[in-house]
Structure formats: C-alpha cells, structure tokens
Amino acid sequence: MFDAFTRSVFINGVWEDIHEDTTDTIYNPATLEPITHVAFAGGKETDRAIQAASEAFPVWSNKTGRERSRYLYRASQLMLDDAERLGKILTLEQGKPLKEAIGEVKGAAGFLLWYAEEASRNYGEWIPSSIKSKRLVVIPQAVGVVGAITPWNFPSSMITRKLAPALAAGCTVVLKPAPETPLSAIEIIKLFERAGLPKGVVNLVTGDARAIGKRLLTNKNVRLITFTGSTAVGKYLMRESAEHLKKLSLELGGHAPSIVFADADIEKATSLVLGSKFRNNGQTCICTNRLYVHSSIADKFAQLLKEKVKNLKIGLGIEKDTEIGPLINKQACEKVQSHVEDAMDKGAVVAHGGKLWEGDLPGHYYQPTILSNVTEDMKIMHEETFGPVIPIQTFTDEVDVTQKANNTDYGLAAYIFTENTNRAIRVSEKLDYGIVGVNDVFPATPEAPFGGIKQSGIGKEGGHHGMDEFVEKKYISIGIDQ
Known part of the structure; x- marks a missing residue:
C-alpha cells in the first residue's frame, strides 16, 4: 500500500522530496512492523508553508462562501467514495478496529459536508442605532492563516473538524498532524488536491514537532492556533502564543464521569458504557473514565458489564471481527x-483483566479491565488513563455523586443514565462540563458544538458555532445625512 518513503510535505500545491537527511518511521502499533518513512521537516519548511498560506489568503478569503463550499462538497464526496481504503490506512497507522476506522472516515466527510453548507451562512448583523444619523453593521471576516495541530487518536476526523470550518470561513491553513499518524493526513490533502483546491490554501508539514510548533507560534502571520491534545500542551501553546496575542481554539484532555442511577435501563446502560470506554481502546478524550453506579443496582450492573467485557475480541484492527485493538505505543x-x-x-479489586494481553501478537495490547472497590484517592479517579480500564464506584445520593463528578479540573464530557426526565434535566444542568450525554455516549456530530470548559479547552468545534473560531467580527459605523 505504501512505498519505502511517502511524501508528506505539501507546500503551495507541491509534494516535496524532503528525505535526504532524516526521516520518521511510521509503525503499525498492532504488529510493530514499519509501514513507511515520511519526511522529518522542520522550521524552514514551516516558514515556507506559512508564506504560501499568507499569499493564498487574499484570493481565497475574497471568494464567496458558495465558491468555497464547492471544494468542500467535492472533498466530502471523494472521502465517502474512498472510505474503505482510507479506513484501512487509518487502522494500519493507528490500530483501531476497521469498522471504527471506516466510521471515522465517514464522520470526517460529514464535517466537510456540514461546513460546505455553512460557508454560505456566515451571517453578519445590522444593529438598530440609537442615533438617527448612524447605521451600525457587523461583518464576519476570516481571521487569516491558521496553524492546525491534530492528534493521533482520531487522525482523520480531527483534521476535517478543523480544516472544514477554517476553509469555509475563508482562512488558509498550515497543518501539522501527529507524528504517529501522518498517513491519514496525507490522504486527506490528496483529496483536496483532487477537489481542485487552489495552491497554498492548505499546506502540510510533518517532522520535528517542536520546531514546527515553534514556527507556528512565533510567526506573526499565523493568526490562530487550533489544537486537539493534552492539557499540558494546551497550556504551553497559550504561554508561547502570548507574544503575538494569537487567537486560540483548544480541545484538551477530559476525565468523563458516567453516572448510572437506580432507575436506569441496565441492559442499555452497560452496552453504552462498554461502547464509550472501549471505543478506540479507551483512547478518546470523551470516553468514560470514572463510573458511578447506584448501590441498589451495582452488583447486577457489574456482573452484566463483566460478561460483555469478557466477550470482547482482541486482535488486529484490520480483521473485521476485532473489537479491541492495540494502544498507540509502549508508553x-x-x-x-x-x-x-x-x-x-490502594485497595481496588480487579474484577476482570488488569494486565498486558498475552496473545500471539507483538503489538501494544492491554486487557480490557474492570476495577471495583474504587476510592477517590486513586490516580485513576483524577488522571486521564487513555486506555481500556473502567473503575467502578458506588453511590446512594444524587447531590453527592454530582459533586464527585464535578471534582476535577477537567470539564469536557459527562454522561448520565436515567429514565427519569426530571433527574435528567436537573443533573445535566448541575454537571460542570461542556458536553453532557443523557443515555447517549456518542455526542460528537458535525451539527453540534463540541468543546470543554475549565482545563478541557477554549472554544467550540462543530455546528454553526465552529465557524466563530475562524472569523473576526468587524464593526462598521456609518454616518449618514438626514
């Protein structure tokens, strides 16, 4: 599927041969076998990419929303047509089961489609003036060149979730994908090529993460940094971008609680918790990290959950019946x-799993794990695990469990399971999170805003709200004769 070297630097419409000195080896985490090598580019390539994006910006931003939308429509359809092949590439470099990977690709195409439609709806505002001789107008204008930094856990959808609204708004982009998973990014850029996107509008640079990031932060022509990743890196980006007061859109870490009330549908709740926790092997920012189950149903719930976890199929993501793939690396x-x-x-009991998987594959596998007798002083109740472990704690009081759920610096997603409408509304309003799922653990969708509060981020991605991150609102005051 890949040659020994794959071109991974795309600047001003040209795939560049940058592999004479140093390359990055891309490994399959399921087998530890090398897939290909990509360019280890750095600061000078990033500067040229920024320059190309800067030069393309005036023409691209001056196009109508309808004109820009045509490229997004084409790219969306091309992605859907090629979803199976793109899914296989994603599975090879990232490890997630093929069904999940193909689903991610289709979801990524959904962001392109949504923002193709939103490109023509970037509305301004006419403000009624208190002064007869004035007319007050607010118009949205593209912020400028965007530096987009994307993670390895969703290497397709996180790219289009950033690129689609940026392009729809009229911005140009320099993309730096995660070093572990550049192959999906390469294929997405090729789709934009096939869609006829003008040169310089989207540029791709892989390689020295520190050098590339530094240029994006220090070059004054980059007006916005959009990033998905850890809270620690998000804080670094805030500090380093202060010199130029860059606009920031940050989707950071999470520590999602799931609360199962006594009146929950236990069969449905166990299935949804299973899907939340073990999707992408627990390597998602919104997956269940802490599970609180009402004491009156705790034993029944835990037993049913254990039976379902025991039946999960571990193996190569490329095999169609695999449900649990590898973790991304040894660390x-x-x-x-x-x-x-x-x-x-500290006293927890392993109800299932609890160690590395001792199968016949050399990759980075860990057994799906359930922990009971969990207490608040354990690391797993305060730090994001990013792996296939469910810690279960029981509760009896709604107010108390809501306080425990909120007792974290993170505020991305939280979930509740109940058949009581009053409780669903009451608890949802009291949970200190940017996203709350009620009997739903898959809230991400192109048409709705996605983002956290507290140390889980700044800004929203998705929905018409996602366009706001990529525009500045210009106020125009017009004096007229009476």
Missing part, C-alpha cells in the same frame, strides 16, 4: 498499568 501501556497498580495498592 501508553505503561501508563495504563501504572494506574491499575496504583489502584490495586
């Missing part, structure tokens, strides 16, 4: 193991 396995061991040292 991820070590972090999961450290959280499990810390919990066990």
Whole structure:
C-alpha cells in the first residue's frame, strides 16, 4: 500500500522530496512492523508553508462562501467514495478496529459536508442605532492563516473538524498532524488536491514537532492556533502564543464521569458504557473514565458489564471481527498499568483483566479491565488513563455523586443514565462540563458544538458555532445625512 518513503510535505500545491537527511518511521502499533518513512521537516519548511498560506489568503478569503463550499462538497464526496481504503490506512497507522476506522472516515466527510453548507451562512448583523444619523453593521471576516495541530487518536476526523470550518470561513491553513499518524493526513490533502483546491490554501508539514510548533507560534502571520491534545500542551501553546496575542481554539484532555442511577435501563446502560470506554481502546478524550453506579443496582450492573467485557475480541484492527485493538505505543501501556497498580495498592479489586494481553501478537495490547472497590484517592479517579480500564464506584445520593463528578479540573464530557426526565434535566444542568450525554455516549456530530470548559479547552468545534473560531467580527459605523 505504501512505498519505502511517502511524501508528506505539501507546500503551495507541491509534494516535496524532503528525505535526504532524516526521516520518521511510521509503525503499525498492532504488529510493530514499519509501514513507511515520511519526511522529518522542520522550521524552514514551516516558514515556507506559512508564506504560501499568507499569499493564498487574499484570493481565497475574497471568494464567496458558495465558491468555497464547492471544494468542500467535492472533498466530502471523494472521502465517502474512498472510505474503505482510507479506513484501512487509518487502522494500519493507528490500530483501531476497521469498522471504527471506516466510521471515522465517514464522520470526517460529514464535517466537510456540514461546513460546505455553512460557508454560505456566515451571517453578519445590522444593529438598530440609537442615533438617527448612524447605521451600525457587523461583518464576519476570516481571521487569516491558521496553524492546525491534530492528534493521533482520531487522525482523520480531527483534521476535517478543523480544516472544514477554517476553509469555509475563508482562512488558509498550515497543518501539522501527529507524528504517529501522518498517513491519514496525507490522504486527506490528496483529496483536496483532487477537489481542485487552489495552491497554498492548505499546506502540510510533518517532522520535528517542536520546531514546527515553534514556527507556528512565533510567526506573526499565523493568526490562530487550533489544537486537539493534552492539557499540558494546551497550556504551553497559550504561554508561547502570548507574544503575538494569537487567537486560540483548544480541545484538551477530559476525565468523563458516567453516572448510572437506580432507575436506569441496565441492559442499555452497560452496552453504552462498554461502547464509550472501549471505543478506540479507551483512547478518546470523551470516553468514560470514572463510573458511578447506584448501590441498589451495582452488583447486577457489574456482573452484566463483566460478561460483555469478557466477550470482547482482541486482535488486529484490520480483521473485521476485532473489537479491541492495540494502544498507540509502549508508553501508553505503561501508563495504563501504572494506574491499575496504583489502584490495586490502594485497595481496588480487579474484577476482570488488569494486565498486558498475552496473545500471539507483538503489538501494544492491554486487557480490557474492570476495577471495583474504587476510592477517590486513586490516580485513576483524577488522571486521564487513555486506555481500556473502567473503575467502578458506588453511590446512594444524587447531590453527592454530582459533586464527585464535578471534582476535577477537567470539564469536557459527562454522561448520565436515567429514565427519569426530571433527574435528567436537573443533573445535566448541575454537571460542570461542556458536553453532557443523557443515555447517549456518542455526542460528537458535525451539527453540534463540541468543546470543554475549565482545563478541557477554549472554544467550540462543530455546528454553526465552529465557524466563530475562524472569523473576526468587524464593526462598521456609518454616518449618514438626514
């Protein structure tokens, strides 16, 4: 599927041969086999990419929303037509099961489609003036060149969730994908090429993450940084971008609680918790990290959940019946193991799993794990695990469990399971999170805003709200003769 070297630097409409000195090796985390090598570019390539985006910006931003939307429509359809091949590439470099990967690609195409439609709806505002001789107008204008930094856990959808609204708004982009998963980014840029996107509107640079990031932060022509990743890196981006007061859109870490009330549909709730926690092997920012179950149903719930977890199929993501793939690397396995061991040292009981998977594959696999007898002093109840572990704690009081759920610096997503409408509304309003799912653990969709509060981020992605991150509102005051 890939040659020994894959071109991964795309500047001003040209795929460049940058591989003479150093390359990055891209590995399949399921087998630890090398897939291909990509360019290890750095600061000078990033400067040229920014320059290309800067030069393309006046023409691109001057196009009508309808003109820009045509490219997004084409790219969306091309992505859907090629979803199976793109899904296989995603699985090879990232490890998630093929069904999930193809679903992600189709979701990524959905962002392109949504913002193709939104491109023509970037409305301004006419403000009634208190002064007869004035007319007050607010118009949205593209912010400028965008530096987009995307993660490895969703290497297709996180790209289009940023690029689509940026392009729809009239911005141009320099994209830096995660070093572990550049191949999906390369294929997405090729789709934009096939869609006829003008040169310089989207540029791609892979390689030295620190050098590339530094240029995006320090070059004054980059007006906005949009980033998905850890809270620690998000804080770094805020500090370093202060010199030029860059606009920031940050989707950062999460520590999602799931609360299962006594009146919940237990069968439905266990299935949804299973889907939330083990989707992408727990490597999602909105997956269940803490599970609170009402004491009156705790035993029944835990037993049913355990039966379902035991039946999960571990293996190569490329095999159609696989439900649990590998973690992204060795360090991820070590972090999961450290959280499990810390919990066990403090009294937690392993109800299932609790160690590395001892199968016949050499990749980075960890057993799907359930921990019971969990207490608040354990790391797993305060730190994002990013792996296939469910810690279960029981509760009896609604107010108390809501306070526990809110007792974190994170505020991305939270979930509740109940058949009581009053409780659903009451608890949703009291949970201190940007996203709340009620009997729903898959809230992300192109038409709705996605983003956290507290240390889980700044800004929203998705919905018409997502366009706001990429525009500035210009106020025009017009004096007229009476």
